[in-house]
Amino acid sequence: PLLQGVINRTKAVFAGRRGAVVTLAGMGGAHGVHLPSAGLPVAEVRRRYPPPFLIVRSCHGLREVPAAAGEGADAVVLGPVFETPSKAAYGSPLGLNALREACAASPVPVIGLGGIDGRNGREVLEAGAAGLAAIRLFCCMERPLTEVPDLRKRLSRPDEGAGGAR
Numbered sequence: 001p002l003l004q005g006v007i008n009r010t011k012a013v014f015a016g017r018r019g020a021v022v023t024l025a026g027m028g029g030a031h032g033v034h035l036p037s038a039g040l041p042v043a044e045v046r047r048r049y050p051p052p053f054l055i056v057r058s059c060h061g062l063r064e065v066p067a068a069a070g071e072g073a074d075a076v077v078l079g080p081v082f083e084t085p086s087k088a089a090y091g092s093p094l095g096l097n098a099l100r101e102a103c104a105a106s107p108v109p110v111i112g113l114g115g116i117d118g119r120n121g122r123e124v125l126e127a128g129a130a131g132l133a134a135i136r137l138f139c140c141m142e143r144p145l146t147e148v149p150d151l152r153k154r155l156s157r158p159d160e161g162a163g164g165a166r
Contacts, residue, residue, distance in 0.1 A: 026053065034077070037064065046072035056111075060090040062102050069108045077133055078102055080114025081124060086135050087114045096127050103128030121155050 022045055025033050032054025035042065042057055049055075056075045057068035068076050080087035081099050093115060103110045109130030116124055116134040124132045132155075141147045 022048070032056065032074070034058065035073075042068055042071035042073045058113075059102075061094075062098055065102045065106050065110065069106060073108060075109040075111060075130065076106065077111045077113045078129075079112060079133075081112045082115025082120060084115035084136070090114075096123055099124065099129060100127040103130075118151060118154065121151070125155060 022033050022035075022040060026049045031052075033045065034056045035045065035058065037058045037060055039057075042055055045055055051074075054074045055072065056077060057064075057071075057073040059065050059068055059076045059078045060080075065076050065078060078094065078099060080090060080093045081095065082093050084093075099110070099112055110128070111131045111133050112124035112127070112129040113133040116132050117137050121132050121134075121137070137151075138144065138148075
């Protein structure tokens with residue numbers, strides 16, 4: 001009941017390694033799931049939940065991106081782009097050149113993750129990322145309701161106006 005209430009209010013995209021989390025998300029009316037790189041196969045989840053249910057797969061290497069897209073992922077999160085303690089287990093940072101290469105070749109949107117902050121976020125977007133994901137950047141904000149709109153303005157390209165980062 002508690003999880004159902006959260007899903008109903010937020011339509012959150014849930015991360016999950018096990019089928020039970022994906023099933024709860026699908027049955028609960030969530031808009032999609034974020035699958036870890038070692039999670040359920042994208043194709044299996046896609047068979048159970050066709051579009052418009054969103055499937056985002058975490059990828060930690062360039063070869064994983066086309067594989068996830070080929071299985072039916074709607075987008076991928078690629079990282080770590082930069083050094084970060086939370087992603088150290090996934091190996092050395094990929095860097096901006098690898099992110100740029102993945103974005104150029106990917107048939108689905110690529111979201112940059114790992115070590116992204118207010119200083120390098122724009123570089124991630126300029127490398128072609130459809131967006132960025134960050135832990136410390138957002139968790140360390142003292143006033144997120146005012147800091148997030150300011151961050152969006154700083155990251156936006158001149159032609160995007162106030163709409164901010166993709």
